[in-house]
Amino acid sequence: MLPQRHEGADGQGKAHMKSMFSYDVMESFRITNQWLGASAKALYSYPAFGLSANPMVAMTAAWGEVTERSFARMVLKPDWNISHVVGEDGRDHLVSIETTVKKAFGDLIHFNVLGRAEKERKVLLVAPMSGHYATLLRSTVVSLLPDCEVYITDWHNARDIAVSEGKFDVEDYTLYIVDFLRKLGPDTHVIAVCQPAPLALAATAYLAAEDPDAQPNSLTLIGGPIDPGAAPTEVTDFGRSVTMGQLEQHVIQRVGFKYRGAGRLVYPGLQQLASFIAMNSETHAKAFADQVVAVAKGEASDADRHNKFYDEYLAVMDMTAEFYLSTVERIFKEREIARNVFEVDGKRVDIGKITDVAVKTVEGANDDISAPGQCVAALEMLTGLPDDMKASHLEPGAGHYGIFAGRSWRNNIRPLVLEFIDANCRHGKRRPTAVKQAS
Template sequence: MMAPWRTAADAMRLAFKNPMNPVSHTYFGRAAAAGLEVFERATRRYGKPEFGLPETVVDGQTVPVREKIVWRAPFCNLIHFERSLPKGRTADPKVLLVAPMSGHYATLLRGTVEALLPHSDIYITDWLDARMVPLSEGTFDLDDYIDYVIQILHHLGPDTHVIGVCQPAVPVLAAVALMEADNDPLSPASMTLMGGPIDTRINPTAVNQLAEQRPVEWFRDNVIMPVPWPQPGFMRMVYPGFLQLSGFMSMNLDRHLVAHKEFFAHLVKNDGDAADKHRDFYDEYLAVMDLTAEFYLQTVQVVFMQHALPKGEMMHRGKRVDPTAIRKVALLTVEGENDDISGVGQTQAAQTICTNIPEHMRQHYMQPDVGHYGVFNGSRFRGEIAPRIVAFHRQHSRHSSPVKQIIKGGKSA
């Protein structure tokens, strides 16, 4: 519906920015071009962004990085950030970064990958947009998600460190608990859970309260819809990404409105650097993907309504998920002091329910002065959180001697 208007706005924007047009050198011309760009960007459907990490610095040397898909399934690709390193160099910790399936693409963790890449061999789950998966590929729910995590850990082999960022905290912990209960030799060396809803009864946020105020039938009737023609997933029932995005934006609507107002002002002033930063952030933030209806509804019910994992009632294909079975996997939990999506204490709850992990194999860290996204992105993540994760991985590698490292700042327990 908006496509013709967006096309016209983009054409007019180019006309007002054309240096051959005398109006482009006036305040009116710059304001018109700025307003048209704001309109075009506000009505655009954003495609999947690129990671855009062609190189990193290892041991003080710049080395090329190549993205390579090393494992495939109908709803997920596993991407390896393959670094070109000298032969014979001591291997870095092997890290599985489980990206959230919560409306955004895995590229939301670009900053996470970038910060860990100099010190780690990184793999990331690249979840596919449900509207792009044909119905013939079957369904995908929370049980399948847990199966995928286990299958990927088996694919990567021993001494892998797994990180669950936000939403994956629950399925990652469940997967590890199931592997430990089976005495799986390929269970990970460590598990890092960051800003995740392990127990949403603790300091419930607006997101948590919404889930508890309505029955699951309300969500099924009001936020689930079929994929339209001509998408490959035509007629698949999904929770559309734009609904999740609108929910996130409404939580901080004033901040987003101010950001777009400032973007307009930067364009009028020809402040290219500030405008580019706005474009980069919103190109990522506004790019959303659909979730399968069965995954979304099961997650809402099991995680946010029933609180099944912390109660010891979570089931996976008829088998109880028992966090007390985890004995040989080190646990690091990370939270942000101002997190308005996963409240303080919700992730730390993993330390409480995983009672049989030895004290020397567990650590909790709460980063002051950051919100939800600051837990896995930004300057404080790079300077305070990432070094702790790297040190934790090296300390708890099953084929390395412990590394003692003291990092100042923050609040550890």
């Protein structure tokens, strides 16, 4: 294969000799384990084995079932599984998931609650592009649906995007948010969760300078690395210690022939998953072993707690190489957002240009991914925003997941976010209320 040019995070062309072999080896390993699991499950489920009193027969069949399910889920995009929502009228209203804006690397989708008067709170959830699908925010969506019109960024798996669609880096991500906000209009309230928080802040500042009328009413930043240097964690330590050359050499691969994006340079989902699991390998190994025992005893179910968690956790997506590399270099290493020197399409994005968008930060006291201090740093950067339009909340005892989907979100943070949204509605810009009909 001839060397190909790739636009690195620094904008300079870099030669790559990467083949598709390593990507296909990982996929082959996954398929082999899925096949081994399916074979063990089928073989040791024969009626003849029912005559055996050896417990290893049931244990082997159970191991096969858990193994097959685990490795099969790694390449499946989870369903939203949001079919209805209970309205104030006590009725179950069907939910239609509709694409509002369709783009190559991600869509803007709307959870349209049929037969219900349109809610005044219009919320754009900006989902992370950090290895998992937007369905990671399913419980967040479910909790907001009764009270809001909910839209979300539904990012696509890079392995399924043809090379001809071009690149996608942090600037493109920011411009996608800008386009989505222009489509939704100024009466929108943005909630950015984790990784996209700095880019959502940048997108708002970009609109403040380029298209003020398209700015959202409010911006809630939840557990995001606005200033990764404000409170070091393992994530930020890794970003500082590894070089860009090492990252390109060891984690970037080229999509294999099996997928539409064959030849695209990506940070593979399977490789990301291996890193996720390695961070807590003992916990995951125990969970796997416990589930095997539960299946062998007949105590497991298709939607039990283990399967609900791992069906989502194991479902990973490839990120474009340029997005991953530019995130590490520009957000974590160079801290361009934190230093207010970030540029989009050759234009400097000045956070100080935000003057009339209310901003709230939410952090978890026990967050070990985006530690307290990283997100609230945004408020100091908003030099043009009055203090009465700034707010922050530190949730005691909450970890990273809890501040947007766990008990802390449901009981404490969600009500605070809705109060913040209500306090920053521009009533004159709301659209007329209408009742949506089922098609």
